[in-house]
Amino acid sequence: MENLLNNLNPSQRAAVEFCDGPSLVIAGAGSGKTRVLTYKIAYLLKQGLPPYYILALTFTNKAAREMKERIAEVAGEKAARQLWMGTFHSIFSRILRNEAELLGYNSNFTIFDSSDSKNLVKLIINDMDLDDKVYRPGPVHGQISKAKNNLITTTVYANNEEILEYDRLSKRPKIHEIYSRYQRRLKSSNSMDFDDLLMNTNILFRDNPKVLVDYQNRFQYILVDEYQDTNVSQHRIVSQLADVHQRVCVVGDDAQSIYSFRGANIDNILNFKSNYPNTKTFKLEQNYRSTQNIVSAANSLIKKNSEQIFKNVFSERHEGEKIEVISAFSDYEEGVIVANKIARMRLELHSTYKDFAILYRTNAQSRVFEESLRKANIPYRIYGGLSFYQRKEIKDVVSYFRLIVNPSDEIAFQRVINYPTRGIGNVTVNKITDAAQQHNVGLWEIISNLNKYELQINAGTKKRITGFQSLIADFIELSKEQSAFEVAKEVIKKTGIAQESFSDLSPEGMSRTQNIQELLNAMNEFVEMRLEQGEEDTQLVDFLSEAALLTDQDTDKESGDDKITLMTVHASKGLEFEHVFIVGMEEDLFPSSMAKSEIRGLEEERRLFYVALTRAKQTCVITFAKSRFKHGQTEPARQSQFLNDIDVKFIQTETTSLQSPREGATDGFWESMRRGAQSSRTSMKKEELSFTKKTAVSQTSSVNTLSKEANALQEGQTIEHERFGIGTVISIENNGNDRRAFVEFDTVGKKQLLLKFAKFTIVKDE
């Protein structure tokens, strides 16, 4: 441990060693924040605190996984696995499943993603006969979500004059009623949305003091990463859990708070000290990531914001190159410039592709870069956008799973009742929904007892409905015995999805088929991995509860490939790259026109830019275009005001662009440039389909990840398995990723090990 602590600088070390009360670690960009968290956990373990007493909350699953791996290196695999470490959403969904009955839920509850939530809001708006142009599902759900993140329950909402007045002024006085109905229908669907996972945890603790005490005792030490991005609901959970022992350490950087649109409240970090009067504050100010020039440029930018905790971030690395600002004539040219520059820099600097990242404000901007990179033969990987689980064909299949696990799930029900088409149309579905509302029961209850509820439907329709009902009922039975993978195969087969999908030979259809296949593969892996780890939870419900909180960053298995990275600035938080391109640096795009109305919004955009800048280790290039293709036409654009916020002495403006317009031919040039962009866009179409297919599939496709040991393993050898102990290899089957060993263990008997996952060492050769 001593030599571990020697790896830290004095302020990092001080932050790690203080464990007796509340502490706030203000960590500048690149200052070794994750390092401090990791070492601190290792330090606590070393002090004798059992791992299952530690709660560590991260912002993404990926961050949790990486931190676990690092802790495993210093404190051992076993301890790392016993830690309560994960995102707020995943940790508390686990707790809510355990305590579901206390809240009137069943532990099989479904988790709605935002599109499910919006669908439900839309159904309610229709039921209430409200004008869906005034009450648009997106913003209405946004308003509800904001309320929930601020712990404003339906009752509080309906009695809060200020909020009601706000809704009246925005011409949507009925939101409080939509909110109540929304919550009621979530509950009758035995479902929770993302915000419920946090709000219901608060309700659980509020209404069940004994349960709260249990968890207060369990979580002896609490660590929270990215505290600047927590909302009121999350803050309240943490402060209740830490209320008694006050052993809590939060880490964050107010300058990197970029999620207020999701309810994050920067005050949580700014006011932390007043919440915990005995707080000890540590500041990590040395940036180990970036050149002095980048750090100074970022400092000069963030100084323009009014609200912040004072700190002096500095770098002792070399001065480095100035930030290069390049202007392009069009978004299309911007793409070409960036692609060419990356190709050139890679050769000149002897870099690899994975040293490069292109960061943009909106996902929509990725298109142009995909195109130019493909033309330049530069391998790339896009993060974000439509994630695997949000694809239509995947949602359809997953909806069957949801319905099987939780027949009350109304949204899943509506999604699959007529998919694949089985002659149950809108008219019939409406009759079912009406009956459900009338008798105040779920849709499943209605179709399970058609006669009882006297639906006005003809015999043919009735037969089709009962057919559907027994189809699902059979799956439910099956799922009690079989693993998620086995049930999934049956679902695909028996519902006709397989048949429908395989007979569609269009490129889109084939891509859908592949994605479904990929889902099955993922489920198979899930089951095998669980079995390998000696866990019995391999059923559909277990798969769903994990999959619902997965983002596509979490399913990334190809990070080893040499590809450049394309992602939004938001998605880049916490990452670093040698060379960063920040593109589309234009007014109304970055800062976004949406955010500019309020000062706080503009400051958040500036922090977002700060985040983008501080991702770069060596070089940072900023580009903007003078015209941009949006909403179906080319519109003029001008450079972002944020470029003026960086002190000019850290910037170098590139005037010679790739191709400058010929004199006197400006108009013609522009035209051809635009046409060039257009035609290549349209000509891309066919090619693009096969391309989307590739990316979609690649998200979960696996590579051969067998370790040396796994490849070397032979019959007759003795191994020591992490869980099962000592055993002898009886036989080996298959090869590559599917390579398996049958092993006779001394204590637990015969086991099948999937070598891709198995954790063991070879003890003795025969």
Place this chain on the structure above:
DNA sequence: TAACACTTGTTTTTT
């Protein structure tokens, strides 16, 4: 009820 053509809104960021 389903398939097709036509119209409309939509684009900020995401657990």
Place this chain on the structure above:
DNA sequence: ACAAGTGTTA
């Protein structure tokens, strides 16, 4: 430019 929603026809 695109997806989702609306309306018309078979």
